[in-house]
Amino acid sequence: MSGVSIESVFKRYGAVQVVHGVDLTVEEKEFVVLVGPSGCGKSTTLRMIAGLEEISDGEIAIDGRVVNRIAPKDRDVAMVFQNYALYPHLNVAENMAFGLRIRRMPKDEVKKQITEVAEILGLTEYLERRPADLSGGQRQRVAMGRAIVRHPKVFLFDEPLSNLDAKLRTQMRAEIRRLHNRLGVTSVYVTHDQVEAMTLADRIVVMNDGNIEQVGTPMELFNNPVNTFVAGFLGSPPMNQIQGTLTDQGAQIGGHELRILGAASGQTGRDVVVGIRPEHISLEAGPETSPLPIALDLVEPLGSEALLHGSFGDTPMVLKVDTHGDVAHLSGVSEIHVPADLVYLFDAETGGAIRGQAN
Amino acid sequence: MQNMNLYSRGDKFFVKINMVLVALFTISTLYPFIYIAAMSFSSGFAATSGKVVLTPIQSTLAAYNVVLAEPEFWRSYLNTFIYTIGGTIMSLLIVIPGAYALSRPQLLGRRFWNLLVAFTMWFNAGMIPFWLNMRDLGLLDSYFGIIIAFAVNAFNIILLRNFFESIPSSFEEAARMDGANEFQILWKVYMPLSKAAIATITLFCVVARWNGFFWAMILLSDESKIPLQVYLRHTIQRLSDDEEFTTTLITAPYSVETVTAAIIICSIIPVLLFYPFIQKYFNKGILLGGVKE
Numbered sequence A: 001m002s003g004v005s006i007e008s009v010f011k012r013y014g015a016v017q018v019v020h021g022v023d024l025t026v027e028e029k030e031f032v033v034l035v036g037p038s039g040c041g042k043s044t045t046l047r048m049i050a051g052l053e054e055i056s057d058g059e060i061a062i063d064g065r066v067v068n069r070i071a072p073k074d075r076d077v078a079m080v081f082q083n084y085a086l087y088p089h090l091n092v093a094e095n096m097a098f099g100l101r102i103r104r105m106p107k108d109e110v111k112k113q114i115t116e117v118a119e120i121l122g123l124t125e126y127l128e129r130r131p132a133d134l135s136g137g138q139r140q141r142v143a144m145g146r147a148i149v150r151h152p153k154v155f156l157f158d159e160p161l162s163n164l165d166a167k168l169r170t171q172m173r174a175e176i177r178r179l180h181n182r183l184g185v186t187s188v189y190v191t192h193d194q195v196e197a198m199t200l201a202d203r204i205v206v207m208n209d210g211n212i213e214q215v216g217t218p219m220e221l222f223n224n225p226v227n228t229f230v231a232g233f234l235g236s237p238p239m240n241q242i243q244g245t246l247t248d249q250g251a252q253i254g255g256h257e258l259r260i261l262g263a264a265s266g267q268t269g270r271d272v273v274v275g276i277r278p279e280h281i282s283l284e285a286g287p288e289t290s291p292l293p294i295a296l297d298l299v300e301p302l303g304s305e306a307l308l309h310g311s312f313g314d315t316p317m318v319l320k321v322d323t324h325g326d327v328a329h330l331s332g333v334s335e336i337h338v339p340a341d342l343v344y345l346f347d348a349e350t351g352g353a354i355r356g357q358a359n
Numbered sequence B: 001m002q003n004m005n006l007y008s009r010g011d012k013f014f015v016k017i018n019m020v021l022v023a024l025f026t027i028s029t030l031y032p033f034i035y036i037a038a039m040s041f042s043s044g045f046a047a048t049s050g051k052v053v054l055t056p057i058q059s060t061l062a063a064y065n066v067v068l069a070e071p072e073f074w075r076s077y078l079n080t081f082i083y084t085i086g087g088t089i090m091s092l093l094i095v096i097p098g099a100y101a102l103s104r105p106q107l108l109g110r111r112f113w114n115l116l117v118a119f120t121m122w123f124n125a126g127m128i129p130f131w132l133n134m135r136d137l138g139l140l141d142s143y144f145g146i147i148i149a150f151a152v153n154a155f156n157i158i159l160l161r162n163f164f165e166s167i168p169s170s171f172e173e174a175a176r177m178d179g180a181n182e183f184q185i186l187w188k189v190y191m192p193l194s195k196a197a198i199a200t201i202t203l204f205c206v207v208a209r210w211n212g213f214f215w216a217m218i219l220l221s222d223e224s225k226i227p228l229q230v231y232l233r234h235t236i237q238r239l240s241d242d243e244e245f246t247t248t249l250i251t252a253p254y255s256v257e258t259v260t261a262a263i264i265i266c267s268i269i270p271v272l273l274f275y276p277f278i279q280k281y282f283n284k285g286i287l288l289g290g291v292k293e
Helices: A042-050 A092-102 A107-121 A136-148 A166-183 A194-200 A218-223 A228-233 A328-332 B009-040 B044-048 B062-069 B071-103 B110-122 B127-136 B143-149 B154-166 B169-177 B182-193 B195-210 B214-219 B228-241 B243-247 B256-279
Strands: A004-013 A016-026 A031-035 A057-062 A077-080 A154-158 A186-191 A203-208 A211-216 A240-246 A250-253 A256-259 A271-276 A289-293 A295-301 A305-312 A315-322 A335-339 A343-347 A353-355
Touching (some): A004 A042, A016 A057, A031 A042, A031 A194, A042 A057, A042 A186, A042 A203, A092 A107, A092 A136, A107 A136, A136 A166, A166 A194, A186 A194, A203 A218, A203 A228, A211 A218, A211 A228, A228 A240, A228 A343, A240 A315, A250 A343, A295 A328, B009 B256, B062 B256, B071 B110, B071 B143, B071 B154, B071 B182, B071 B195, B071 B256, B127 B214, B143 B214, B182 B195, B195 B256
Parallel strands (some): A031 A186, A031 A203, A154 A186
Antiparallel strands (some): A004 A016, A004 A057, A203 A211, A240 A250, A240 A271, A250 A256, A289 A335, A343 A353
């Protein structure tokens, strides 16, 4: 089984510990995305899997074999780097063949592999070109091609799309996912972009400050974040989080009563963080909604939708609403309506989830 | 379309001043060469009487005939080639792996080794201990002695080490993932990426070796092993001491000055021919497109 198993892995640089006992199992053929803010330890974890960083403590196994003391070249993994790392003095074909030649693969076989992979990636007509003569997307494809030709057990991606423009990133994201569906190689992908994580992953691993916060499918994490960090990290725009106190019917926030279906009973008076996703907020009252006043200061039209930025008391809030082709009426919004069944509750002290989405 | 004035009067003045300075510098660099060339093609009398300024006076190839007819000239010419080619190859063989090793963060005691190399730039044993050392090692009057004794140059090592350090580590990591060992990383990745720096060092080595005079004079007493520069000195000395030659100066088609100039021109030609081949590597942007910063 070509999976990756990470057990209680620590990484220390001198006295500074940057990864604090990470446990993770990546199943065979699974596409796992490590996501988190800069400095959360996701790239270090990936580099430890690759063998580019030593493991201070713990164990990493690839395909059932412990690789702690095995050189990167013998781990049977291939990596796509953030900055491509294409050899500028070699053309596309030579770049892709580099690893195969080092491993002394017969020339005919090398040529066959390159031709096959170039065809998959649409690089056939660029094989003679140098990296400097390629566009950003083409370079990224060559970097992937260099990984694919080796037929490794595991692909490692270190923020491979972060240097591309937004449009190309969307396009390449889809290409990577299609490629994974086609090749079915176990993949570990690092990104700080939650959209990439949501769209690419079979499972997402949210990391923060050297720890894993939560592991799950994109929708599991989106619907049931285990704490305020995950809730705030996944979703675009992120979840609104407002300090409040539990009441019998819901929560008291900023002097307003917010009805919450299935609010934890018997905990009246408990300090909580109320989470409301921007897209769950409505401008019209419904049978199970609570009104909240909002001081609007900015309307960002996105086409079919618009983002409304404002504040509830001292708390900044964002909501996402349908424009129905017009945004003029949105600037006058002063009241929003929160559905009672779509409210999250977190403990104010620990940030841990008290309850996720009700439905 | 309106012709926009993108440069202020001050900018234009600055550019003009720069151009004048560059022109003066070029002339001051080029003139000695032109003067020596003119001298080598002039008659002995014209040279001695100080008539040569820019172009040959009483043009003649007499000085060249004298120089090229000397078997010692050709022998010293060959010796210079041996010292230059052998010495440069030896230097590169030591400097490149040395600089690579010193540039690796994983090198144990890296700071110490770097300091040790830099130390030799500030302090060395001095001429007499060096000569004694060479004598005791049996390297006096030896081709190999000259080649090996000056093979390591701390400045070149540091120059190349800095260049290696400036190469993004992802190249090394990518090569490592591709299965390359240290030697392959150096040979197949770092060296091709450092062509410009290696070309610079090669040029430094070649020029230093080609012009090598002082140590060759000190370490070589066997006439058959001396390089061109030492031969040049011997020739000037010999012709100056030659009474018969100096008494016929007015009628002689060549003089000490024209013969010296002819030897200098002969010795410059190989370096002039070598430079264009190496010049193409003096370009920036070798890393262009390989990584996205």
